[in-house]
Structure formats: C-alpha cells, structure tokens
Amino acid sequence: DLTFGDPSLFRHLRGTEGPNQAQALHRFFTVLALCHTAVVDEGSSSESKRIIYKAESPDEKALVGAAADVGFAFLRRQRTTITLSVLGEEQTWEQLQxxxxxxTRKRMSVVVRRVDEGKSNDPTHGHVLLMTKGADNVIMERLAPGQDEKIRKT
Known part of the structure; x- marks a missing residue:
C-alpha cells in the first residue's frame, strides 16, 4: 500500500548521510503532517492499518499521504490538538492558529507547539513554531537573505 517511497530517502531519514540531512527531512515531513486541513476518514479500516484522508484538494491529500508513507502520519485532529505518529513515536501538537x-497568499500556515512529553533532545519541543507551505515562488521570495546556495542545491 506504500504510495511513496525511495530507499535513499529512508537512508537519509535514518541519518546515514549525516545529521543535517536527517534533521531537514524530519522538519519537512513534520510540516507536511501538520500544515493542512485534512481529516482522517472515519471509515478508515483499523484492520488494514491504512489511514484514509479527506482533504480540500488532491494536492493536500497527496502531501499528507506522502508524509504518512515515510513515517510521519497524521492520526487525528481534535479541537485544539493534532496527533501524529512520527517514526513510531506518538506526538501531540497544540494548534494555536x-x-x-x-x-492571494498562495500559501497556508499553522502556528503550533509540541505539548507531549516527547524526546528531551528535540530542540523545538515546547516552542511556538510557524510552519508554512505553498507555491514555490511565493515561499522563495520570503526566505531570509543569503539563502542562494541552499536554493541552488534544491
């Protein structure tokens, strides 16, 4: 049932290609798992262990599904929290906005804070974070100065 997967991606996620790449991928997939308005389809089969998402657009559904496929699964949304399974670790995030x-904006943003006990070595734990996804040209023009080398690499 895997819809997205690449052996080299999984190596990078495990950190075999260096900690910076693993950290960047963790951040990227965490944004995909948190920055959306999708919901879990209540008809998802617990027997198949496959979560089915409902989203406002096919793109949003595909991004949430891709994150889940590599281990960053959106599990549920409650009134003020979102629960994820990140590489087998359950995480609870408070959704502030x-x-x-x-x-017009061509992007979506969420303001979140991780509120579960989590791993103590997570530098973002407890901090309020703004996560944004959107059209590449809109995001690129809002990057901090001096990012040209990173843009060329991506």
Whole structure:
C-alpha cells in the first residue's frame, strides 16, 4: 500500500548521510503532517492499518499521504490538538492558529507547539513554531537573505 517511497530517502531519514540531512527531512515531513486541513476518514479500516484522508484538494491529500508513507502520519485532529505518529513515536501538537490557503497568499500556515512529553533532545519541543507551505515562488521570495546556495542545491 506504500504510495511513496525511495530507499535513499529512508537512508537519509535514518541519518546515514549525516545529521543535517536527517534533521531537514524530519522538519519537512513534520510540516507536511501538520500544515493542512485534512481529516482522517472515519471509515478508515483499523484492520488494514491504512489511514484514509479527506482533504480540500488532491494536492493536500497527496502531501499528507506522502508524509504518512515515510513515517510521519497524521492520526487525528481534535479541537485544539493534532496527533501524529512520527517514526513510531506518538506526538501531540497544540494548534494555536491556522492561516488558510487562499489564491492571494498562495500559501497556508499553522502556528503550533509540541505539548507531549516527547524526546528531551528535540530542540523545538515546547516552542511556538510557524510552519508554512505553498507555491514555490511565493515561499522563495520570503526566505531570509543569503539563502542562494541552499536554493541552488534544491
């Protein structure tokens, strides 16, 4: 049932290609798992262990599904929290604000804070974070100065 997978991606996630790459991938997939308005389909079969998502757009559904496929699964949304399974570790995030996608902004943002006990070595634990996804041209023009080398690499 895997819809997205690449052996080299999984090596990078495990950190075999260096800690910086693993950390960047963890952040990327965490954003995909948190920055959306998708919901878990209540008809998802617990027997198949496959979560089915409902989303406002096919793109959003695909991004949430891709994150789940590599181990960053969106499990549920409650009134003010989102629960993820990140590489087998359950995480609870408080969702403080949603800035919905619209055609003017061409991006979506969420303001979140991780609130579970979690791993003590997570530098973001307890901090308020702004996570944004959107059209590449809109995101690129909002990067901090001096990012040209990183842009070329990606």
């Amino acid at each position: 949603i800035l919905a996608f619209d055609s």
